[in-house]
Each structure stands twice: as structure tokens, then as C-alpha cells.
Amino acid sequence: MTEPVFTLSDIVTTVNTGTSEEQQILKNLNLTINKGDFITVIGTNGAGKSTLFNTIAGNIKPASGQILLGTKNITSENDIKRTNYISRVFQDPKMGTAPRMTVAENLLLALNRGRRRKFKPRHLKQQIAKFQELTKQIPNGLSEHLNTPAGNLSGGQRQTLSFLMATLVQPDLLLLDEHTAALDPKTSQELLKLTAKIVEQEQLSCLMITHHLEDALSYGNRTIVLNDGQIQSDLSGEARANLSTTDLLTYFNDLE
């Protein structure tokens, strides 16, 4: 039995709290993420996927329930504190990088993820060789642009950079929020392959939201279907292997 790295128990989140419009988004959601799990998350719009991610990352405080990192209760820690062990790639390539800073400067920022920034020289030059090597493994030309401002990169390069930044310092949990949705199909597949490679190589635990049912089944070892603030089904092993995208689609249709 593998140990859980991250546990959500009985999580309830509400919006418009205290008004007549009060509404529950996540409704007593339970989720256990084991070490090395690569979980794909699917669900209709409004099912609570983004809220789930925001709750895990600490951007939203749950109204009730408990969040555990390993055995440590982190429910009351804010988003900045949680960057010590959680990293995230957003859907919008613009969101994950600083446009006026160079690729190398962006990577250097990520190298200090979750650490206190000190009043001492940044030592960028000492890291260049390492960054060169890191970016060379991807054939999209990022390695030749280490001194280019991130804002001048293509969407694909920028998102690749965001992904590298999120995994540069190994997180206990990696959150991928439809991180390939804004890219063209070819670039999207390249980044997904890189994702799978690095997740496996570094043995990361990872949650990935996607709207592509095919990707949801072909990547990762587990798939959860989110519906109306709860996990409708949690598929892994043989049950998942035997599933086709049409089967998965019927899950959606059943929800209607």
C-alpha cells in the first residue's frame, strides 16, 4: 500500500457566504492522492474543477473539511505558504511567466519556489549551464532563448517554460490546470508527452484537468470524474484500462 501524499476529506466550499445567494461548490468532497499518482480530472463546466484546484493550492479556504499533506494538517495555510510543496501550471501561457524577465530569470525565480528571497546577489550566471541543459531536452528552441524576455516567446514555448518552472524544484503535488488547452494540437501533444516523461522521471504526484477524453485516458494512472462538487467516479487499474472514450462520454451523458 502506497502512502497518501495529499488528502482532502469532507471538503465543502461556498461562494457568496452569508447572503441569500450562498451556494456550495464542493460538496463533501473526498480525495486521496497517493505518491506517484498521475490523476486526470474531467468534468463539465461548473462541476468544480477549478474550485478543487484553488482549494488544494490554498487560494480558496474551505468552509469545512480537512486538507492533509502526508499527515500534516495544512487546512489553514495560505497559498503562498503552500508553494513550498505545491506547484501549478495555469491554462493561460501568460499566467505562468513574467513577460519582461528573461527565460533564465524566470527559471531562477522558480528555482527559489517557496523559499524566502534574501537580500543577496541572485547568482544567475552560475545556473546558466544547468538551465541550458534543462531546456535542451525539449526541441522547441527554448534553449537558444535563455536571454529572451518571456513575453517574446511563442505560446508553446511560454507554456513549456511554465511547466519547466513548476517542476524545476520537485513539488510534492503538481497541479496542471488544462495547461495545454491554449496550444495548437501539435504543440499540445508535445507538451503532454513532455509532461508524462517528466512526471514519470521525477515520480511526481500530479493532478491534470483536461477536456480531452482521449488524453484523460491515455495519460496518467487514474481518472476522476467530477460532477456537481463531488467525485462521481474514480477509475484506475483494469476498470480504467478497459474504458473507451465513448464509455467515458456516457458518464457525462448520464450526468445530464
Add this chain to the structure above:
Amino acid sequence: MTIIVSAIGQGLLWGVLGLGLFLSFRILDFPDMTVEGTFPMGASVTVICLVHGINPLLATLFAFLAGTLAGLATGLLYTKGKIPILLAGILVMTSLYSINLRILTKANVSLIGKDTIFSSHFLASLPASFDSVVLGVILVVVSICLLAFFLNTELGQAFIATGDNEKMARSLGIQTDRMKILGLMVSNGFIGLAGGLIAQNNGYADISMGIGTIVIGLAAIIIGEVVFGNLSLTARLIAVVIGSIFYRFVILIVLSLGFNANDLKLISAIILAFCLMLPTLRKSLRLNTLFEGGRTK
């Protein structure tokens, strides 16, 4: 000749204000109105210290410290009080008017007969107006070196990242609120310092000397950018100071054309507006070749 030297000296001293404003206006992308209160605050603090016989260097340093306090107030209102940055700056600027009057005790205090930072033997031995050039160069070089060092520290990089993409900065664990407060404090520190220097150069502090300072500081930044284009961060700091000197020349030319000195604020605003519109004008009038010496892209 003296007029030109004097303009360079003024440009250098006001360049310190441009450097301070650069941190909030360009790096954090904040329209920080505190400036208009911080500048006379620096002037008031320095002048009152000098009137009471405090060492001129120390008195100038106090102007910097007073500025950081004003920046702290704006920063706290903005980050903890969740007041929009423009309004937070206006609130502090307005309250500083009263505070500055308390410090100065009256609307105008003269430095006649008092020792200032310009009274040192070396500076006093220079020909007229050269004192502000020499002192200005020293201060600007020291300021740029300190700022360039700061911006290249881990902390400085986190500060830049906060201004560049706050959401990303947070997701990397950067304490963005602290960075904003820090930036506003350092920015207003330099602006207070500029106030203290200009007051000593002018020989007085006046309660209304803050009016229009934000326009002068922005003009330095924008002229520097229009003239020099894309540069590295440290080079941009130098460009701000050169922009500040150019601005003085423009004012000099305008005045020598026979415009009334009372219209100076109007003229300043028109110059700044023109510089801000220049990128758009360039595009629509296809002036690129004219400005870039015919370089082809």
C-alpha cells in the same frame, strides 16, 4: 553656458526623483500619487533639520527616511486596507500636506545663512552651478549602483516579478504584498531624498513645491525611453537620469522662446503628454525612419 550647466545640475538632482518614480511607475506599474506629498516632505524635513543645525548629510538622509515612511503608509493602505493604489496615494499625499505644514511650521522656510550639503569647501570652491553637477553626478552614480545591486538580488528579482506578473509571483511563493510595500518605501525614499536635495539647491522649502513633481518624474522616465528605446534594466536607470537632463533642456528652450515662467506647469504637462503620445504618433505618421536614423528593420 552657465544656464546649460545649471540645467544639467538640475536634471541630475531631479534625476534622483525619476529613479524613485521608476520603481513604482515602471517596475510595479503603480500610478503612485504619494510622490506629490513625499517630495515636499523630504524638503521640509531637510530644511528644518538644517535650520536646527543638524549635519547636512544627516539632514539629507532624514529626507530619505521620511520618504520611506510615506511609502509605507501608502503601501499599507493598498495591501492591507485594500484601497486602490491611486486613491491610497492621493490619501497619503493629501494628509502629507498637513504633516508638511507641521514640520515646516509655516508655508516657506529659507536656508539663508545655514550650512547645506552644498556648503562643503570643495563644492563651494567650484564655479557657479558646477556644485550641483558634481554633487548630482556623485548622488546619481551611487543611487544607480545601489538600485542596480538591489534589483539583481533575490529580493530585487522577486520585486520585479511581483510587478511583472503578480499571480505567477504568488504561485512561486513570493510575498507579493511585502514586495509592493518594499517597492513603495524605496521609491518614496528616493523621492524624499530628491526633495531634500532640491530644497538645499534652491535655498528654501515651500509647502507647495510638490505640485507637478509626478509630471517631472514621469517626463524623465518617458523621455529616456523615447530617446533610448529598449535597454537592459541598469541602462534604463541611466536613461531616466539622462531623460531628466533632456527635460531641463526642453524647459530651457521653451523659456528662451519667450514663454512665461508662470505657464511652466502647463508646458510640463504638454511636454509629457506629447512624449506619451509619441509612440502612437510615430506609428500613424510613419516617423520611424526619421527617429531611428533610417535604420531598416
